[in-house]
Amino acid sequence: xxxxxxxxxxxxxxxxxxxxxxxxxxxxxxxxxxxxxxxxxxxxxxxxxxxxxxxxxxxxxxxxxxxxxxxxxxxxxxxxxxxxxxxxxxxxxxxxxxxxxxxxxxxxxxxxxxxxxxxxxxxxxxxxxxxxxxxxxxxxxxxxxxxxxxxxxxxxxxxxxxxxxxxxxxxxxxxxxxxxxxxxxxxxxxxxxxxxxx
Amino acid sequence: xxxxxxxxxxxxxxxxxxxxxxxxxxxxxxxxxxxxxxxxxxxxxxxxxxxxxxxxxxxxxxxxxxxxxxxxxxxxxxxxxxxxxxxxxxxxxxxxxxxxxxxxxxxxxxxxxxxxxxxxxxxxxxxxxxxxxxxxxxxxxxxxxxxxxxxxxxxxxxxxxxxxxxxxxxxxxxxxxxxxxxxxxxxxxxxxxxx
Numbered sequence: 001x002x003x004x005x006x007x008x009x010x011x012x013x014x015x016x017x018x019x020x021x022x023x024x025x026x027x028x029x030x031x032x033x034x035x036x037x038x039x040x041x042x043x044x045x046x047x048x049x050x051x052x053x054x055x056x057x058x059x060x061x062x063x064x065x066x067x068x069x070x071x072x073x074x075x076x077x078x079x080x081x082x083x084x085x086x087x088x089x090x091x092x093x094x095x096x097x098x099x100x101x102x103x104x105x106x107x108x109x110x111x112x113x114x115x116x117x118x119x120x121x122x123x124x125x126x127x128x129x130x131x132x133x134x135x136x137x138x139x140x141x142x143x144x145x146x147x148x149x150x151x152x153x154x155x156x157x158x159x160x161x162x163x164x165x166x167x168x169x170x171x172x173x174x175x176x177x178x179x180x181x182x183x184x185x186x187x188x189x190x191x192x193x194x195x196x197x198x
Numbered sequence: 199x200x201x202x203x204x205x206x207x208x209x210x211x212x213x214x215x216x217x218x219x220x221x222x223x224x225x226x227x228x229x230x231x232x233x234x235x236x237x238x239x240x241x242x243x244x245x246x247x248x249x250x251x252x253x254x255x256x257x258x259x260x261x262x263x264x265x266x267x268x269x270x271x272x273x274x275x276x277x278x279x280x281x282x283x284x285x286x287x288x289x290x291x292x293x294x295x296x297x298x299x300x301x302x303x304x305x306x307x308x309x310x311x312x313x314x315x316x317x318x319x320x321x322x323x324x325x326x327x328x329x330x331x332x333x334x335x336x337x338x339x340x341x342x343x344x345x346x347x348x349x350x351x352x353x354x355x356x357x358x359x360x361x362x363x364x365x366x367x368x369x370x371x372x373x374x375x376x377x378x379x380x381x382x383x384x385x386x387x388x389x390x391x392x393x
Contacts, residue, residue: 006263014260018268022275029279036286044289122297127369166366 044119045090045104051133052106052115053078053086062195066091066184073184077196084196086114091181095173098122101131103174105142105181109193116142116178121170128170138164139174147182204326208334210392214307215338215378216385221307225339226374228298232355235343237295239336241280243329245302246311248276250328253316269312270303277302307335338381345377 004010049059056078063072069092076088086109092102099122106114116139118131130136141162145152153159154171164171185192214220224242229235252272260268281299285292292299302308311331316324347353350368352360367373 004259004261006261010261011264014264014268018256018260018271022271025275026278029282033282033286037282040286040289120293124370127366 048090048104048117048119049076049078049088049106051117052088052104054080054114056080056085058082060195062192064184064188064191066180067187068180068183073181075185075188075192077192079196084109084193087185087192089181089185090119091177091184093173093177093180095169095176096121096123097128097167097169097173098124101170101173101177103131103177103181105178107182107185109196111146111148111182111186111189113142113145113147113178113182116174118174123170124167127164127167130164130167131170131174136164138162138171142178147179148186152179152182201323201326204323205330208327208330208332209337210385210388212331212334213338213385214331214335215342216382217389218307218310219382220310221305221335222378224298224301224305225335225342226371226378227301228295229339229343229346229374229377230369231347231351231353232340232344234294235339235341236336237291238298239332239339241284241295241299242302242305242308242335243332245273245276245280246308246332246335247325247328249273249308249312250316250324251321253312254319254321254324257317265317266309266313269309269317273308273312274303307331342374342377342381345381346373349373349377 004014050056053076058079060077060079062075062077064075065072071092074090076090077084078086078088086106088104088106090102090104092100094100101121101123102119103116104119105116108114117133118139121128121131123129123131130138133139150160151158152161152175154161154163154168154175156163156168157172159175161171161175208214212218215222215225221242224238228238249269249272253269256268277300280302281296284299285296311327315327319327344354346368347355348359350364350366350373352358352364365373368377
């Protein structure tokens with residue numbers, strides 16, 4: 001069969017049809033995957049919260065604007081038998097080596113860190129990705145860390161946190177993210193505890 | 199040319215990465231580990247086969263002056279589909295590859311096969327060509343990713359092979375170029391032996 005000729009009408013019609021067919025297909029796929037994607041994101045958030053909090057049976061979400069940054073932090077208050085057991089703060093930093101690092105930090109009611117888990121990052125694979133729990137035990141040092149007694153900075157900067165070899169910037173950024181969560185938690189601790197029914 | 203040869207050419211003789219030198223951006227960018235290379239290769243294979251099928255089906259209805267934009271729209275649609283489906287049903291894989299999936303659109307390999315093969319051959323040949331080229335691409339990426347993972351991190355598919363940190367340069371960008379250089383040379387030797 002001979003190819004269609006490249007007349008103006010043919011070209012316009014072809015492009016319109018191709019684009020319309022593509023838009024229709026993509027709209028369909030988008031609608032089909034919309035719910036599963038939201039479920040997957042929600043599952044990841046829930047998994048992160050339950051990793052950094054003690055056992056809980058109810059969650060309540062608040063949000064506070066941090067002193068250093070414009071994007072509000074999401075506070076997830078975990079309740080067990082109607083009693084506040086801990087707060088998981090979704091925090092972020094833009095001090096990373098590339099892009100924004102997001103992490104979930106769990107605090108007990110006194111502001112001690114229960115655990116930290118990363119949510120997303122685009123740091124160098126093999127170096128900066130040691131902040132991930134699955135890749136290295138580096139982030140385990142934050143479990144039980146008390147930012148009011150120790151300094152939440154890497155040792156190179158005079159703090160009490162071990163750095164990551166060849167990824168000091170990433171380690172520094174992670175401390176910044178956790179510090180943002182802690183500062184905001186301490187600044188709003190009264191409000192949070194009141195919400196917790198104390 | 200038989201279909202078997204049509205399929206197998208993508209691995210050594212016309213390997214997209216080692217011989218045609220197409221699609222080097224993802225080949226260098228994502229191959230920090232064998233798993234990433236394999237995942238990227240398989241995602242590209244899917245896009246390549248799908249776009250080859252569609253292009254070979256519509257080739258007679260597309261005026262030649264607008265064929266490139268039409269092909270690009272077809273390819274971009276399939277890439278978006280892979281992106282959405284992967285995020286919905288394979289969140290773990292999406293976590294490590296998600297950033298690079300949109301890059302498949304600008305992978306010259308997909309466009310190249312659509313233009314050079316699918317738009318001139320029947321649908322069955324186009325499927326075989328897409329499979330061969332795609333799997334050859336996945337093969338090359340897994341090889342390069344494995345090499346960099348072993349030398350750079352002392353691991354293979356996440357399994358630790360030896361203690362210690364390995365040579366960091368292989369995990370970083372320069373290691374991709376060095377590794378690719380040696381693999382291209384190796385492929386040339388193998389190709390000469392075969393001829």
